[in-house]
Amino acid sequence: MTTRPMRTDATAPVVFDAVTIRYAGSPRPALRSASFVLEEGELVVVTGRTGSGKSTLLGAVNGTVPHFTGGHLSGRVTVCGRDTRTHRPRDLAGVVGVVRQDPLAGFVTDTVEEELAYTLEQLALDPATMRRRVEEVLDLLGIADLREAPLSDLSGGQQQRVAIGSVLTASPRLLVLDEPTSALDPTGAEEVLATLSRLVHDLGLTVVLSEHRLERIVGTADRVIVVGDDGTVSDGSPQHVMASAPLAPPVVHLGRWAGWDPLPLTVRDARRAATHLREDLARHGGAAPDAEGADRVDDPDHPDHPDHPDHPDHPGRGSHAPHRVSAAGLQVTHGTVSAVRSVDLALRDGEVAVLMGRNGSGKSSLLWALHGTGHRSSGEVSVLTTAGDRVDPASESPRVRRSHVGLVPQSAPDLLYLDSVGAECRQSDHEAGAEPGTTRGTLDRLAPGIPEDHHPRDLSEGQQLALVLAIQLAAAPGALLLDEPTRGLDYPAKAVLADLLRELATSGRALAVATHDVEFAATVADRVVVMSEGRVVADGPAADVLCDSPAFAPQVAKVLAPARLLRLDQVQAAVAATIGSGR
Known part of the structure; x- marks a missing residue:
């Protein structure tokens, strides 16, 4: 990882200059001597272990750290030429837009159009300007058809795009997002990340987001900032950082193991590099031994023997195991919404x-x-107790x-x-x-x-x-x-x-x-x-x-299809079996 030379250009969206942040009672600084510059039109991903200080770094960008959170900040954070020591978050509101994890919790109005206009009302803009900006954002984010929709009726991805739109109406130069896709399904996450990429490339905005699921974003990022467990901060290109970073998506671990150079960061690049690997797997049948059965094990004390208690086909496990929880004809209705419709389901030991x-x-x-x-409109649910009785948990x-x-x-x-x-x-x-x-x-x-x-x-x-x-x-x-x-x-x-x-x-x-x-x-x-x-x-x-x-489908499955492998360990087992069989 590398730290780029510092510059003090007042036009840079963000400059961290030897920033250390310590909270009272904490045994170590949340950030330690962090120095970096964020350029115009960059998509920057902040990563690190849980609790390492990513949220502190993002909070320092928008000024909430230390003004709202407390703690001591030494060094200097400059946002669009404004020193956060002397400019409180309200002073940065016109240049920094902040989007939280849970957009619905932050909404203050009822419909999409009202939410987009709310920020402009707080800025006391004239009605003509407000109308123009709202329309521009509706078109930019592709949500014009949702203008009158109740916010509570939107999907998670739509709500997150509205949250982004509500800060875009103020025309910020910088967007800060804390785990924006953590609660979204894969399709919704792709919609949000595609929106952010468009803002970077079409408008030249600088976007900074923290993300644990790097498989979603690292392939399109311009830079990765890593916050270490000791509060140290380093940054570099995604290719350089991912070459050795312990926190990396499955496609990167697959590329490291396979020795692919250059190291792929996306499924597309990995699939291009995996041609020979797919051919080798095809000769083995495209499945790991543990996925479709290894050679028969005759020792009944071995975990792979069908009579062993830990084997999936043992009567005490898997499909032959007792139904611990059973549901029959389960229906759940919230008002006019049918959330669960006539579901039969059994969970087995x-x-x-x-x-x-x-x-x-x-x-x-x-x-x-x-x-x-939880609410149950109709149907039955029972749980098997340790005494062998079946009871309704609701009772x-x-x-x-x-x-x-x-x-x-x-x-x-x-x-x-x-x-x-x-x-x-x-x-x-x-x-x-x-x-x-x-x-x-x-x-x-x-x-x-x-x-x-x-x-x-x-x-x-x-x-x-x-x-x-x-x-x-x-x-x-x-x-x-x-x-x-x-x-x-x-x-x-x-x-x-x-x-x-x-x-x-x-x-x-x-x-x-x-x-x-x-x-x-x-x-x-x-x-x-x-x-x-x-x-x-x-x-x-x-x-x-x-x-x-x-x-x-997970990344490994997409890279190696039609082989039916989900994880790197399955790939390694399949390759080892291929070598062992001499195929």
Whole structure:
């Protein structure tokens, strides 16, 4: 990684000059001696581990750090020639537009057109100018047909584009976005990122965004800024940074392993480089041994033998396992909206079922109904208890229900109500009847190093989610439901979560995970259930469903199609088998 020579040109959108930011009580600076310049018309991706300081860096760009957050800033941040030490966020509002993770939470009006005009009203512009700017933004973002639509009726991708439009009407020179695609399905995410790319190339705007799912954006970025765990900041071209960065998308890891030069950052470039690899895989049949069966293992004590307890075909696991959670004719209606329509679904012990589908397809409503706390219009839900009885979770008390089926919701902070991480962990152990330290031990696996005295509301989104997951697992439920559990998690944290979910499945638990993260689905799913408009439209083995879907196929599957491989480890196993067989 390289740090480019500093310049002090007042016309540069952003200049960081030896910036160090430290919060009271923190053992290390959030940022340490950060120096870089953002140029006109750049698409800049900020990456780093969960809690490394990415949000602090973005906040320093728009002035909320330290004016709103507190803390001490040394060095100098200049935004379009304005020193943030002497210019508060309101002084930068005309040059910096900020878009948050959850656009709906930030809307202040009811319709698209009203939301776009709101910023201009605050700037006291004349009606003619307001009308012209609103029309320009509607056309620029391709949402003119939505001008009268209620904001609450829009898809996640549409809401995010309206949020971008609401700041564009003020004609900023710089856009700052914090995880803008974290809650979006693949199609919605592509719409938003295509919009940002168009703003960079057509208008020359500088766009700075933080993103954990680098597979979505690194191929189109001009620069990558990496915030280290110790607060140090480095930057460089995507090609240079990805050559050695530990946080990298699957296509980069595939390219490193295969030795491709230049290193591909996109599926298109990787597919061009993978011609010989696809030919080698075709000779093997296009599947990893663990995907379609290795040579038969005769030792019954070996995990690959069908009689071994850990084998997927053992009576205690997989398709032969008991139905831990069952739903029949399940319907959920919210007002005039049919969120779930006559769904029959069974979650089996030892299996990870991944729910996928567009925003608004009914995944969350289905999980809440299965848990027993969500609304159910009709149909039946039952959970198999450890005593062998089947009960309706909706009829149980919260304490008893928690021991049968746990739920980790999208909005993790809703389940956090005490004033410190330590208090939450101790209360969780007490309520679950678990050994002291159980919740803390799970938390340290998922997000190590969180101080006991930190307030849960001060944690990053990924850290909050890890805490809630640890709390739910303390009760050792037979079934666990997770709604978008990877929001705010970096690649290593997702790998730890995936390992934990696989362990839970191996121990006999039934798991259902609703996610838009196709790479995470490829890692953990035994089975994929795709929903659309409240109905199940596909339900089958992960490799079949994901490889056959252009929207949900992971990067490795797209690069190596028609081989039915989802992950790098499967590719490595398939190549090793090819070499071993002499083919």
